[in-house]
Amino acid sequence: MTSAPLRAARPVTSILVAGYGTLTSGIVPHLLSLPDTALTVASRHLTATPDPRATLIHPDAVGTTAPDVIIGCFADDEHSRAFWQHPRTTHVLADHRPACIELSTITPTWAEQWHLLLQDHGALPVECPVTGSRPGAIAGTLTAFLYSSAMDERAERVLGTFTRNRHRFTAPGHPARFKLVYNAWGATILHSLGVYAPLLPPLLGDDSATATEIITTDGWMSVIASTKLHRIHRDDYSDPDFTATHMAKDLRYARELLGRLPLLECTLKAFEETVKHSGPYADFTAVAVSEAP
Structure with missing residues (x-):
């Protein structure tokens, strides 16, 4: 009997996650589920690896890595710039030409500059803000707003682990623009829950439970009310799915893009309050507290 020929080992895909927080904590287990994958997490704040299968490094050690894919997830433009523009990162980009996925909600100006920066160093930029917050990250069902100048098997394989829907845009900066409009619009609707939901018990008494059932299960408002109203009713704003401070930042970025729209100004003021x-790390549904009668 002739033995079967030996099959060459599949090369390991090296993934670097830069920035660890609410979103990436949900994503990391999905990345680790990929076969033939080595995962490194770069964080200034973690003191222990979030998973024994992952390697934890300080961002100062990024230059020692050789990633095929880099995933960035940062609080704002400032932190995103600090990582991507740092010489230790640009050296890695030039040496290894990774596919780079930027998940952060950033300004369109920086998004467009980011594409040019990565292209200048031979890497592939994948602009990819996501929505779905922590529940979507944990479930692997985030929705991505995506632009890349080329399809890339490495990026597609990685994104497939934690996104359910990927909507493709046709120009750099367009996902960033849309994400700011999307978040501002959604925050305005969420703010309205805080305005109107507290009025139901004094107006309806025992029937407020029936009103809540209607709002959360029937009609167009049920989509958002069913996922957020329970926190408002329980005054449960710790252990955030998305923080109030991040939403306030997104709204400030949206104001830079859209101008001082009355609804946007009202919503931003409520989130700043x-x-x-x-506190900055309260769940963003805590905006209801600022409007409670």
Whole structure:
């Protein structure tokens, strides 16, 4: 009997996650589920690896890595720039030409500059803000707003682990623009829950439970009310799915893009009050507290 020929080992895909927080904590287990994958997490704040299968490094050690894919997830433009523009990162980009996925909600100006920066160093930029917050990250069902100048098997394989829908745009910066409009619009609707939901018990008494059932299960408002109203009713704003301070930042970026729209100004003020009174890391549904009668 002739033995079967030996099959060459599949090369290991090296993934670097830069920035560890609410979103990436949900994504990491999905990345580790990929076969033939080595995962490194770069974080200034973690003191232990989030998973024994992952390697933890300080961002200062990024230059020692050789990633095929880099995933960036940062609080704002400032932190995103600090990582991607740092010489230790640009050296890695030039040496290894990875596919680079930027998940952060950033300004369109920086998004467009980011594409040019990575292309200048031979890497492939994949602009990819996501929505779905922590529940979507944990479930692997995030929705991605995506632009890349070329399809890349490495990026597609990685994104397939933690996104359910990927909507493709046709120009750099367009996902960033849309994400800011999307978040501002959604925050305005969420703010309205805080305005109207607290009025139901004094107006309806025992029937407020029936009203809540209607709002959360029937009609167009049920989509958002069913996922957010329970926190408002329980005053449950710790252990955030998405923080109030990040939403306030997104709204400020949206104001830079859209101007001082009355609804946007009202919503931003409410979230800034939420950060002041409930703390920056309260869940963003705490905006209801600022409007409670």
